[in-house]
Amino acid sequence: xSVEGLKCKECGTKYEESAAxxxxxxxxxxxxxxxxxxxxxxxxxxxxxxxxxxxWRYSDFLPVSGSPGDPLEPGLTPLVRADRLAELxxxxxxxxxxxxxxxxxxxxxxxxxxxAVAKAKELGFDTIACASTGNLANAVAARAAAEGLESYxxxxxxxxxxKLLASDVYGTNLVGVxxxxxxxxxxxxxxxxxxxxxFVNVNLRPYYxxxxxxxxxxxxxQLGWELPDRVxxxxxxxxxxxxxxxxxxxxxxxxxxxxxxxxxxxxxxxGCSPVATAFAAGHDVCKPQRPDTIAKSLAIxxxxxxxxxxxHARKTGGNIESVSDDEIREGIKLLAEGTGIFTETAxxxxxxxxxxxxxxxxxxxxxxxxxxxxxxxxxxxDATRDTFSMHEIDPNLESFDSEFAAQEVSA
Amino acid sequence: MSVTxxxxxxxxxxxxxxxxxxxxxxxxxxxxxxxxxxxxxxxxRITQDGTLRRFVNVYVSGEDIRFQQGLExxxxxxxxxxILPAVAGG
Numbered sequence: 092x093s094v095e096g097l098k099c100k101e102c103g104t105k106y107e108e109s110a111a112x113x114x115x116x117x118x119x120x121x122x123x124x125x126x127x128x129x130x131x132x133x134x135x136x137x138x139x140x141x142x143x144x145x146x147w148r149y150s151d152f153l154p155v156s157g158s159p160g161d162p163l164e165p166g167l168t169p170l171v172r173a174d175r176l177a178e179l180x181x182x183x184x185x186x187x188x189x190x191x192x193x194x195x196x197x198x199x200x201x202x203x204x205x206x207a208v209a210k211a212k213e214l215g216f217d218t219i220a221c222a223s224t225g226n227l228a229n230a231v232a233a234r235a236a237a238e239g240l241e242s243y244x245x246x247x248x249x250x251x252x253x254k255l256l257a258s259d260v261y262g263t264n265l266v267g268v269x270x271x272x273x274x275x276x277x278x279x280x281x282x283x284x285x286x287x288x289x290f291v292n293v294n295l296r297p298y299y300x301x302x303x304x305x306x307x308x309x310x311x312x313q314l315g316w317e318l319p320d321r322v323x324x325x326x327x328x329x330x331x332x333x334x335x336x337x338x339x340x341x342x343x344x345x346x347x348x349x350x351x352x353x354x355x356x357x358x359x360x361x362g363c364s365p366v367a368t369a370f371a372a373g374h375d376v377c378k379p380q381r382p383d384t385i386a387k388s389l390a391i392x393x394x395x396x397x398x399x400x401x402x403h404a405r406k407t408g409g410n411i412e413s414v415s416d417d418e419i420r421e422g423i424k425l426l427a428e429g430t431g432i433f434t435e436t437a438x439x440x441x442x443x444x445x446x447x448x449x450x451x452x453x454x455x456x457x458x459x460x461x462x463x464x465x466x467x468x469x470x471x472x473d474a475t476r477d478t479f480s481m482h483e484i485d486p487n488l489e490s491f492d493s494e495f496a497a498q499e500v501s502a
Numbered sequence: 503m504s505v506t507x508x509x510x511x512x513x514x515x516x517x518x519x520x521x522x523x524x525x526x527x528x529x530x531x532x533x534x535x536x537x538x539x540x541x542x543x544x545x546x547r548i549t550q551d552g553t554l555r556r557f558v559n560v561y562v563s564g565e566d567i568r569f570q571q572g573l574e575x576x577x578x579x580x581x582x583x584x585i586l587p588a589v590a591g592g
Contacts, residue, residue, distance in 0.1 A: 101557065113587035115512045116547055118557040120589035222591055276591040277561065281584070284511045293590040328592020376556050379568050393566070395589045398556065 094154050097297055098124040100399070108154075110214055110294040120395065121297045123154045125341075132346040139312070146202055146305040152341055153305075154298050155209040163237045165201035166305055168193040170313035170461070176429030180449040183456035187319070189310060189463050190432050196233045196257070197467035198226035198388075198435075199331065203302035204234050204291055210298040211289035217241060218288045222279035224272050224327070224388045225254030226466055231291060232263035243288065245275050251387060253470045271382060273393045296330075303331045307338025310461055311348050318343075318350040320458040323445045325437045325465055326357040326366050326411065327389040329396030335463075336403045353461075355404045357411035358444035360384035360436075364413035366397045370404060371411075377401075385416045385474040386436040388466060414443035422446065423468060423475060433468030441465075503528050507537050507583045509544075516543035530560060531573035533583050548585065559588040 097106040101119025112121055135151055142148025145164035147157035157164070169190045177186040194201040204227070211219055220243040221231045228244035235242030244258050248267030259265045268275045276293075283294045291299045311318060318339060326332050336355060342348045359367045362384025365377040377397035382390035394400070404411050414422070419436055422443035427433050434442070445462050454460055468475065484490040507523045514521060523540065527533035538545040548558050553573075560567045561584045567575045577583065 111512070113512070113557065113589045115515070117550075118547065118555050118587050118589070120557065272591070273566070274564075277559075277564070277566075277586060280586045280590045290590075292592060296590060330592045379566060381569070391592055393559070393588065393591075395557075395591055 093126045093129060093151070095124045095126050097121040110211075110216075110289060112294050112296045123297050123301055125152070127152075127341065127345050130345050135345070136316075136347060139308075146205060146302065149305050149308045152308065152338075153206055154301055155206060155213060157205060157209050161205070163195045163201065163205070163234055165194040165205055167309060170310060171430060171432070173430050173462075176426065179425060179429045180446055182449040182454050182460075184321075184449070184454035184458045184460045187314075187459065187461045188426070188430055188432060189306065189461055191306065191463065191465050192432070192434060192438075192467040196226070196229040197470065198230065199303070199306065199463075199465040200226045200230035201234075202305050203227075203299045204230040206302035207289070207291035207295040207299035208234050208238065208240070211291070211295055212238070212240075214289070216287070216289035218243065218286075220244065220279070220282075220286070220288045220290045221292050222246075222272070222276045222290070223292075224390060225250050225258075225470065226388055227292065228258040228263075228265070229254060229470075232258045232261035232265075235263060236261040245279055247271055247275055247387075251471055251473055253472060257470065272391055273379070273382075276391075276393070300330045300334050303334035304338030304341070306331070306463065307335045308342065311339070311342055314459065314461075316348055317459070318348055319353045319461040321354045321356060321409070321454065321460045322463065323356040323358060323441055323448065323460065324463040325389055325441045326359050326394070326397075326400055327391045327437075328394045329357075329366060329398075329400035331463075331465070332357055333396050333399040333403055336407070352407045355407045355409035356444060356448060357400055357404055357409070358441045359411065359413040360386040360389055360419060360440050361413045361415050362386070363390045363392060365392060366394055366400050367411045367413040369397065370401050375401065384419075384436075385471075386419055386440050387471070388435065388437045389440060412444045412447055414440060414447065418443040418446075420474065420478060424478070426464070427468070432464060434464045435466035435468050435471040436474045437466050438464040438468070439474075503577055503579050503581075505533050505577050505579075505581045505583055507533055508585065510586060513544060513547060513585070516547065517541045527577065529571075529573065529577060530562060530567055530575045530583060533577060534560075534573070557588045559586045560584070561586065
């Protein structure tokens with residue numbers, strides 16, 4: 092942790108550390124800036140390896156250290172070698188799945204919330220809040236419960252029941268807003284001026300976003316201190332996507348890992364594809380859309396980090412694709428059958444794009460390709476309802492035999 | 503047409519602390535020009551070469567002007583024009 096302060100990504104204006112999130116001069120987003128010049132790679136590596144079993148082992152690269160014995164410490168989720176999936180996709184690439192559903196509230200949002208809340212406490216806030224498409228609300232509500240903080244989570248009122256329940260169970264103030272995520276977001280941006288709260292993804296956003304870098308750090312560590320050749324990751328606001336890139340870059344810069352940035356492939360749903368559309372058209376800014384997709388966790392029609400996601404995909408020789416709702420459902424099934432991991436719709440988006448890329452022959456033999464699975468399938472049951480089949484039988488051998496013998500004959 | 507333009511906290515330093523400014527105008531562009539006429543410092547923070555900076559969002563009574571006619575979006579008596587940073591969320 093060698094934080095210099097906050098810095099505008101657009102014009103470079105510097106600010107002291109505070110709950111500020113946009114530049115007063117040009118409205119650009121603020122980002123945490125560090126001075127890593129004093130870090131010795133070998134020493135940092137030893138510190139990481141001796142660290143906690145979660146994101147706080149990367150404190151050298153985060154704006155806070157986290158409390159020792161954090162009961163909800165996220166991170167160090169499995170990086171699974173997915174040979175069966177590669178076979179199903181017909182690719183010779185070395186395929187990996189980073190299963191970030193294996194976090195305390197079953198999504199990558201536990202990472203960003205852990206960082207934001209640690210910073211919020213340091214800045215003296217006792218109430219935390221967020222604008223969310225569901226997963227973030229779950230993470231904020233759980234962390235508030237664990238830390239004894241007051242919380243308000245604002246979500247679109249028509250969200251999946253599982254995500255509403257998995258927020259309210261923690262005793263938060265669950266606020267269902269009659270509008271889409273972008274409306275919730277706008278409301279929260281106004282509430283920042285009227286409530287003395289730490290909105291993790293509004294006024295604490297510079298710190299919050301840093302948490303996503305830990306996914307890049309873990310990937311490198313779990314690949315045996317090597318960089319992947321390609322990554323495939325979902326794009327909602329574009330924050331995860333760009334911070335993955337920043338994570339790899341920080342480690343390349345200080346010599347913790349050798350090589351170049353992986354090619355970055357972004358994944359969106361057709362029904363909410365402002366970033367993929369702008370990428371395809373060669374634009375630098377995203378035209379906002381009104382989302383209509385089953386991938387509600389990615390249904391952000393006005394993505395704040397869209398321009399940076401486009402820039403990073405271009406710079407690394409990657410691209411940004413979108414897929415239909417049917418392809419998303421097929422993606423969920425493909426991942427489940429190929430790896431034993433049941434993901435939510437956002438993961439379906441990622442796998443559907445992975446499949447497109449593989450089928451188009453974009454992966455070379457032996458290339459290390461990592462797909463990021465950011466959430467859990469049980470949270471989006473609506474999307475997969477009625478897609479399963481069951482053999483219903485009586486509790487006796489005859490009934491079993493007749494069901495399965497009948498199947499064999501027909502096969 | 504008289505409308506209220508709401509100013510985010512961080513920009514109130516340029517409006518002498520005012521959170522809201524009452525101006526006249528028939529569309530968003532005219533209303534903003536009227537605000538800039540009163541508080542010149544705001545023009546450069548919000549616009550660049552005559553268009554809105556890329557991280558500035560403007561809403562008329564809650565509706566994003568990019569879904570309407572941008573700076574040409576018509577406003578009616580009593581409308582609220584809100585200027586917000588676009589860097590939240592996700």
